[in-house]
Amino acid sequence: MKYRDEYRDPELADRLIKAIRQRSRIPVRLMEVCGTHTVAIFRAGIKTLLPETITLISGPGCPVCVTAQEDIDRAIALCREPGVTVATFGDLMRVPGSESSLHQEKAQGADVRMVYSSLDALDLARRLPHRRVVMLGIGFETTVPTIAAAVRQAKQEGLTNFLVLSAHKLLPPAMEVLLSATEVRIDGFLCPGHVTTIIGTEPYQDVVKRHGKPCVVSGFEPVDVLQSIHMLVCQMEEGRREVEIQYTRGVHPQGNPRARALMDEVFEPADAAWRGLGKIPDSGLNLRPSYSAHRAENHFALVVPPAREIPGCRCGEVLRGACTPLDCPLFRQRCTPTHPYGPCMVSTEGTCAAYFKYHTA
Amino acid sequence: MCLAVPMEVVEIKGNMATVQVGDVQRRACLDLVDTFPEVGDYLIIHAGYAIHRIDPEEARKTLEYFKEILEYEVSG
Numbered sequence: 001m002k003y004r005d006e007y008r009d010p011e012l013a014d015r016l017i018k019a020i021r022q023r024s025r026i027p028v029r030l031m032e033v034c035g036t037h038t039v040a041i042f043r044a045g046i047k048t049l050l051p052e053t054i055t056l057i058s059g060p061g062c063p064v065c066v067t068a069q070e071d072i073d074r075a076i077a078l079c080r081e082p083g084v085t086v087a088t089f090g091d092l093m094r095v096p097g098s099e100s101s102l103h104q105e106k107a108q109g110a111d112v113r114m115v116y117s118s119l120d121a122l123d124l125a126r127r128l129p130h131r132r133v134v135m136l137g138i139g140f141e142t143t144v145p146t147i148a149a150a151v152r153q154a155k156q157e158g159l160t161n162f163l164v165l166s167a168h169k170l171l172p173p174a175m176e177v178l179l180s181a182t183e184v185r186i187d188g189f190l191c192p193g194h195v196t197t198i199i200g201t202e203p204y205q206d207v208v209k210r211h212g213k214p215c216v217v218s219g220f221e222p223v224d225v226l227q228s229i230h231m232l233v234c235q236m237e238e239g240r241r242e243v244e245i246q247y248t249r250g251v252h253p254q255g256n257p258r259a260r261a262l263m264d265e266v267f268e269p270a271d272a273a274w275r276g277l278g279k280i281p282d283s284g285l286n287l288r289p290s291y292s293a294h295r296a297e298n299h300f301a302l303v304v305p306p307a308r309e310i311p312g313c314r315c316g317e318v319l320r321g322a323c324t325p326l327d328c329p330l331f332r333q334r335c336t337p338t339h340p341y342g343p344c345m346v347s348t349e350g351t352c353a354a355y356f357k358y359h360t361a
Numbered sequence: 362m363c364l365a366v367p368m369e370v371v372e373i374k375g376n377m378a379t380v381q382v383g384d385v386q387r388r389a390c391l392d393l394v395d396t397f398p399e400v401g402d403y404l405i406i407h408a409g410y411a412i413h414r415i416d417p418e419e420a421r422k423t424l425e426y427f428k429e430i431l432e433y434e435v436s437g
Contacts, residue, residue, distance in 0.1 A: 001367075001383060002367065002368040002369070002403060003403055003420060012428070018368075036364050089408075102432065108399045117408045118408065118409065119390060120409070140410065142407055143407065143408055145393050145412070146393065146407065146409065146410045148406045149392045194364075194405070194407060194412070197365075197412055197413045198412065241371070248420070248422075249416065249419055249420035250365075250405055250416050252395070256393065256394075258395055259395070259412060262393065269414055290420065306374065
């Protein structure tokens with residue numbers, strides 16, 4: 001397949017590994033921010049191929065995983081409301097809330113539908129005019145414009161029964177928080193490819209300027225990731241600190257202004273609570289007042305009891321890169337993909353799920 | 362969740378395209394894409410929307426550039 005197979009070329013990957021080994025002298029800890037990268041790294045066995053000088057740390061880039069417990073509880077409360085159909089991306093279904101999950105609620109009769117796209121949720125709202133269809137807005141900057149497009153469409157069509165519960169998150173503020181805390185040493189970032197397709201490279205300039213950490217925007221195939229690691233190693237060995245794009249076929253330096261304009265038209269920045277990282281100013285998004293008719297919170301009094309964290313679960317630390325799943329007492333014992341305790345085991349992009357599937361001790 | 366795949370445009374009607382990868386065909390909305398595509402272009406598709414049109418020249422250049430660097434580094 002075009003734009004895929006050539007980036008899975010074993011010979012090219014092999015040469016890149018040799019080049020990285022030749023080049024890397026200084027011990028470095030690189031964080032892959034994005035969950036899709038975490039999975040790609042595990043699937044290709046990249047960690048085992050790198051020299052000892054390079055440590056890869058998984059970051060907070062799995063949207064389902066960083067969704068705060070109280071937001072999960074709010075979504076569950078919502079699907080119990082009469083006349084409500086909840087539309088959600090699949091990964092969220094099985095994430096345990098304080099008492100239940102969307103999956104359990106569905107089994108007990110709640111109308112929870114898995115959708116592939118916000119367009120499917122719009123269709124539901126058209127087909128079910130007597131129900132209120134609530135799309136759960138989960139996802140980073142890659143996904144936000146797709147939800148924004150649906151909200152704008154709903155407003156244009158007068159689909160007043162299409163609502164959004166926004167728990168969207170922005171990644172650069174989370175990177176800032178990780179660097180400002182001293183808990184985890186991070187020497188450079190593999191930046192998320194498809195988030196950058198939308199936001200462009202400018203937000204990372206601050207990371208470079210303020211914290212002196214190199215950033216390389218990476219694609220998702222094995223050769224992409226290896227090239228990006230090579231670029232980061234070269235920067236550090238040469239004493240450079242820059243934002244570079246490896247994933248040039250998917251990213252313009254200026255991002256996607258059209259998608260960003262739509263995102264800005266529909267959403268405004270808001271403080272957001274992250275699992276593992278706590279409350280981060282302006283790291284979330286709410287619908288703007290001009291779109292407030294589509295805000296789920298304006299239609300329901302969603303009072304949820306204080307969230308109950310899962311006893312023993314270390315997802316929060318895993319999301320900060322402060323420990324690996326292997327350090328969690330629940331991992332592989334009580335917490336497995338069939339019986340997940342924490343979100344990092346539920347999501348296909350979760351670090352725990354990736355360790356479970358690919359890590360052999 | 363930020364998974365997005367390159368797919369080839371096989372048909373365009375208004376703001377919707379039919380896109381294809383291997384034997385899989387899907388519909389994709391073009392309301393977000395940065396450069397409006399033509400049939401035969403490759404788009405990066407995320408959650409039912411095209412978010413980027415791939416510039417074939419850019420893709421070719423990167424791959425070749427890296428092959429060259431590697432020739433130099435590994436042999437040198």
